Amino acid sequence: MKRLILALGSAVLAVVASTLVFVGPAEASVGLHISGRNIVEANGQNFIMRGVNHEHVWFTGQTSSFANIKALGANTVRVVLGSGKRWGPSTDVANVVSLCKQNKLICVLEVHDTTGYGEDSAAATLDEAVNYWITQKANLVGQESYIVINIGNEPIGNTNPGQWTAATTAAIQKMRTNGFEHLLMVDAPNWGQDWQYVMRDNAATVLAADTQHNTVLSIHMYDVFNTATAITDYLNRFRDNGWPLVIGEFGWQRSTSNVDDQTVMAEANARGLGYIGWSWAGNNDPYLDMTNNFDPTQLSTWGLRIFNGANGITATAKQASVYGTSTSPSASASASPSASASRSASPSASPSASRSASASPSASSGAKACTAAYTITNSWPGGFQGEVKVTAGSAAISSWTTTWTYANGQTVTQFWSATVTSSGANVTAKNVTYNGSLGAGASTSFGFLASWNGTNAVPAVTCTAS
Structure with missing residues (x-):
């Protein structure tokens, strides 16, 4: 990124600002919070997310998914909500929080309408997402030990990703001005993948904008991160600067052009980073669905990898201490992926890492159509x-x-x-x-x-x- 340097003094300040190491407070007054580069609970115990994204706004009837995700060992569920700009509005937030708590899951709540703003004309702004959170404040205050507010999913596309810094800074400050004390999560631009490194290069500015020093950055790893080198280099930059980071979404490697999911999980485990895979079901695509039609006994290849792998959820997740002593999850489902080639015809939500657009179907003539x-x-x-x-x-x-x-x-x-x-x-x-x-x-x-x-x-x- 080119910068206009007006004087030697301002140039020095810019260099210093770009290399600042973020240091959070040792303890926050309420709930989940940042300490250094770690997420910790109110009692000071580290909490490392091992979770699953659930497409709740498109499948509001699939409430059993919360229990099924927990039964396979997860400690976190990232719940897709709509602000009403494009999807929703989600008016069942209180019930979602209750489902998370009943199943002893930390609940990451996200507004999906912001996906690809600037490139997708239907997307909401981060400011509009904050307005939605304000309408839900009564359902969120007092739940700081149980929920994380992910202000907006993949809030900037590939068009003018540089606007991410100011928009994200303003969103954080508006949340704080309106009395939210929760741990905030902010996604990267470039549809979450930060391939132009706007989040990486402006992380210090955004983190410093939070008067409570209680924000975690989120990277979404898909096909931009298809090699171990790409993954480790990106994660190293955040580790070396002491910046808090989670892998808020990622998929699996069907071919060498896809995300290297095994390296993502191994590196996250070695570094104590949280990860949340996309997604439980709803995409009608085994590249993205962990289950066949929300059935926990029918795990896809992706489901088997993220739950049952050596660095997977079942082996590495620890329940949040706010829920008491963790008990062993029920035996993980190990059924082979469904062999049926004909997937459910239920509506398919576009994956959140996607820039998606559908063509109008064209029917052939005749009885066989x-x-x-x-x-x-x-x-x-x-x-x-x-x-x-x-x-x-x-x-x-x-x-x-x-x-x-x-x-x-x-x-x-x-x-x-x-x-x-x-x-x-x-x-x-x-x-x-x-x-x-x-x-x-x-x-x-x-x-x-x-x-x-x-x-x-x-x-x-x-x-x-x-």
Whole structure:
């Protein structure tokens, strides 16, 4: 980032400010708080998050998920809420907090409407998110030992990420001015992935803006963090400066282009950092869903990795001391991922690390018909991940073919759950042996990785079936 230096004195001050080591108070008066770079409870005991994101705002009926997440060993659940700008508004916050407490989970509450502000025209500002928290203040005050307020999810996209510093500083200060004493969590820009290092380079400024010195920074690790070097270098910068950090979201490594989840968990465990995986269910994608349709006995590959791995939740989580002595969680589910290629047709929420957009489905003619919807589920400099959901019409089908044409020079580089061929800008994707047959109204999906540069418009997709 280029800075205008007006005088030698101001240049020296800028250098000093950029290298400040944040040191929090040894003890706060209420609840969860920051001490040095650690999250500690009111009694001074360290608390290391080992948790799961739950897409509550889109699946408000899935209240059993809180108990199921706890039963697999988690000590934290990050709950997706809506402010009403795009989703919600979530008016059941008191019940959510109660569910967390009943199941002895620390509750990280986040407003999702801010996702990708500046790049997504539907997104809310951080200031609007704070206004929502103010409406919920009566449900939050007095719960400082049990909840963390994540002001806004991935509050800035890739357009002008530099605005993150001022917006986040103002949001923290507005929360404090309005009497919130809770531990605050703030997400990075660039859809949470901070690949332009705005959060890393301005962390000291943002932390110093909190008069209570009670803010933790949150990085979301997806495909930008696909190597051990990228992960460790980023985490080292925060450790060396003594800045409090959690890994608020991450996924798993299906291919070498995806996040290196094993390094994320191993490094977090070695450093005493909290992590919260995305997500329990609701994406209709085994790359992001830990369970099949919210069923804790049907863990996906991702679910097995994050819960049952050597550095996973079951092995490393410790219950918050505010809930008393921890008891051993019930035996973790170890069922193989569901072999069914046809996933639930329930509404799918875009993953929070995503810049997503859906194409209008295009139906083929005739009795054997299908529709297809194209979604950008994640994006980073020079690359993106996409998904196409195929849905049978009013009659069962035995095979399907989807086609689309890119307008901006995008190129598919990897794919799964389909056979994909390209001829110039034209792309054709056909079912594989296990997901061609779909009952009437049933759906399946396939995914791919692709390159892009400058513009990444969503193409129209056609679907034909037999």
